[in-house]
Amino acid sequence: MKNTEQHFYDEAKNWDFSDIKRTDESLTDWDMAAIINKLAKKSFRILDLGTGGGEKVLNCFPNVKEILGTDFSEAMIETARQNLKKSGRENISFRTMDNLNMDTQDEYFDMVVARHTCIDPVQIYRTLKPGGFLIVRGVDMMDCFEIKRLFGRGQAFRDKIPISHIDYEAILDAGFKDVELVPIHTREYYHAPEDLFALLNRVPILEDFSETDPEEDFLHHEIEPDLFEKYVAEHTTPKGILLIRRYYGITARKP
Numbered sequence: 521m522k523n524t525e526q527h528f529y530d531e532a533k534n535w536d537f538s539d540i541k542r543t544d545e546s547l548t549d550w551d552m553a554a555i556i557n558k559l560a561k562k563s564f565r566i567l568d569l570g571t572g573g574g575e576k577v578l579n580c581f582p583n584v585k586e587i588l589g590t591d592f593s594e595a596m597i598e599t600a601r602q603n604l605k606k607s608g609r610e611n612i613s614f615r616t617m618d619n620l621n622m623d624t625q626d627e628y629f630d631m632v633v634a635r636h637t638c639i640d641p642v643q644i645y646r647t648l649k650p651g652g653f654l655i656v657r658g659v660d661m662m663d664c665f666e667i668k669r670l671f672g673r674g675q676a677f678r679d680k681i682p683i684s685h686i687d688y689e690a691i692l693d694a695g696f697k698d699v700e701l702v703p704i705h706t707r708e709y710y711h712a713p714e715d716l717f718a719l720l721n722r723v724p725i726l727e728d729f730s731e732t733d734p735e736e737d738f739l740h741h742e743i744e745p746d747l748f749e750k751y752v753a754e755h756t757t758p759k760g761i762l763l764i765r766r767y768y769g770i771t772a773r774k775p
């Protein structure tokens with residue numbers, strides 16, 4: 521099987537990190553779940569793009585008329601369906617779809633959510649009703665920069681323009697209004713080296729999909745033990761091993 525981005529997520533099968541022990545310190549007041557819950561009405565139809573194992577939909581989204589979670593990974597959708605059964609929640613379904621080749625109905629959804637996944641704002645605009653909301657949270661260029669610099673590679677490591685700016689401009693170009701971009705800063709403290717190691721093994725922080733065609737193999741690197749130990753030694757604090765995260769949030773509305 522090819523070692524593509526899709527294969528990476530098929531192998532991961534879920535996006536649940538509850539077994540990794542860490543403490544978070546948020547330096548920014550931008551909470552995606554709170555925004556979704558504040559804006560959503562009971563009558564809403566919500567689309568969650570790149571839903572993973574449906575963890576966020578099932579744990580953080582409100583009860584509304586309809587929620588559809590989509591992902592291009594069959595394995596993620598299978599996990600999401602199992603999680604749905606266990607949750608006992610209603611009016612929620614999951615199916616496969618490529619975010620860059622959306623086949624959802626025109627002017628159908630009241631809200632489209634995309635958390636840590638790629639987007640095509642033109643296709644999102646088409647599937648939103650007039651007045652509908654777009655809520656995006658992404659991983660930005662400077663995310664985990666210290667560790668990427670030490671390893672000399674990683675997600676967006678060679679980017680010249682922050683992903684947040686690219687998304688922001690594309691959302692404006694697609695015709696959205698009330699477009700607001702907020703940088704999100706978080707400090708994560710991993711309780712033990714094993715917790716940080718587990719994270720780096722499971723999320724594409726030190727892998728860079730963006731350097732290759734989505735259909736092509738990306739170059740997978742094993743985590744070098746000497747570099748990992750150096751990072752841990754240099755970033756151990758009384759609160760744990762520090763990893764500085766840089767995310768961004770965007771809210772926008774279709775006129």
Ligand SMILES: C[S@@+](CC[C@H](N)C(=O)[O-])C[C@H]1O[C@@H](n2cnc3c(N)ncnc32)[C@H](O)[C@@H]1O
Pocket residue numbers: 526529530535569570571572573575576590591592593596617618619620634635636637638
């Ligand atoms: C980092 S995970 C985020 C999962 C979930 N949104 C969350 O925040 O917990 C990214 C998800 O996006 C999916 N994904 C990546 N590219 C995609 C694409 N082009 N179309 C659909 N899903 C995609 C992956 O399969 C993966 O499940």
